Each structure stands twice: as C-alpha cells, then as structure tokens.
Amino acid sequence: MSWSTAGIWAIIVTLGIGTFLMRFSFLGAMGGRRLPDWLLRHLRYTPVAVLPALVAPAVVWPPATGGDPDPARLAAAIVTVAVGWWRKSVLAAIGAGAVTLYTLLFLLG
Structure with missing residues (x-):
C-alpha cells in the first residue's frame, strides 16, 4: 500500500493532536491542583x-x-x-x- 504525501501528513498531524489531547487531558485539566495522595502513591x-x-x-x-x-x-x-x-x-x-x-x-x- 502506498500513501500519498498529503495522507502521510494528515496521519502525522492527527496523531500529534491526539497525543497532545491525551497529555493535556491529564496535565492541563489538573492545572495547579493538588493530586490526591492515593494517586501520587501509585504514580511513584x-x-x-x-x-x-x-x-x-x-x-x-x-x-x-x-x-x-x-x-x-x-x-x-x-x-x-x-x-x-x-x-x-x-x-x-x-x-x-x-x-x-x-x-x-x-x-x-
């Protein structure tokens, strides 16, 4: 299967936006709020x-x-x-x- 240049760029941009949204959903939504102790314990x-x-x-x-x-x-x-x-x-x-x-x-x- 051969991809066109526009198709490859569309995939790259879509994956970039998806990655940003996944990270922002956790980091941006929490902002400066303190995370619960149980979550901090698990993240360690x-x-x-x-x-x-x-x-x-x-x-x-x-x-x-x-x-x-x-x-x-x-x-x-x-x-x-x-x-x-x-x-x-x-x-x-x-x-x-x-x-x-x-x-x-x-x-x-």
Missing part, C-alpha cells in the same frame, strides 16, 4: 514498572543475536539487578551491568 511506581518493560525484551530476545538469548546479556542483567538491590544506587547498578556486559562480550567473542 510508574518508572519502576516501565523501565523493566523496556529493558526485558532486549535482554531476553536481543536483536544483536537475532533474538536468541545471550549469556552475556543475561549475566549483565542479573549483575545489574543484584548491584542495584545491594547498593541502592542506579549509577552503580548501570556501571556494574555495563562492565559485566562488555567484559563478557569481549571474553566470549
């Missing part, structure tokens, strides 16, 4: 839920290996979680995971 867990959902597919089905699980990436993920839990530091966890990943990729070829 959003990054904790989203980050693993973004990272897990790259660990379990890495595109670099054609979707096959890779011991280096699995080990780096385990080290990252362990160091993050132990040190309670995001930077330490990321550093340990990166060092583990690149060291194992170098050693395993």
Whole structure:
C-alpha cells in the first residue's frame, strides 16, 4: 500500500493532536491542583514498572543475536539487578551491568 504525501501528513498531524489531547487531558485539566495522595502513591511506581518493560525484551530476545538469548546479556542483567538491590544506587547498578556486559562480550567473542 502506498500513501500519498498529503495522507502521510494528515496521519502525522492527527496523531500529534491526539497525543497532545491525551497529555493535556491529564496535565492541563489538573492545572495547579493538588493530586490526591492515593494517586501520587501509585504514580511513584510508574518508572519502576516501565523501565523493566523496556529493558526485558532486549535482554531476553536481543536483536544483536537475532533474538536468541545471550549469556552475556543475561549475566549483565542479573549483575545489574543484584548491584542495584545491594547498593541502592542506579549509577552503580548501570556501571556494574555495563562492565559485566562488555567484559563478557569481549571474553566470549
């Protein structure tokens, strides 16, 4: 199927307006009002839920290996979680995971 230039721009503009309205419905409508405590408590867990959902597919089905699980990436993920839990530091966890990943990729070829 081939789209015309006008059709592509119509899709882009429509999606842009839709995205703006979805964000504005929450941010603009609330304005300067204080959010309820129960909602603030739930929103604190959003990054904790989203980050693993973004990272897990790259660990379990890495595109670099054609979707096959890779011991280096699995080990780096385990080290990252362990160091993050132990040190309670995001930077330490990321550093340990990166060092583990690149060291194992170098050693395993």
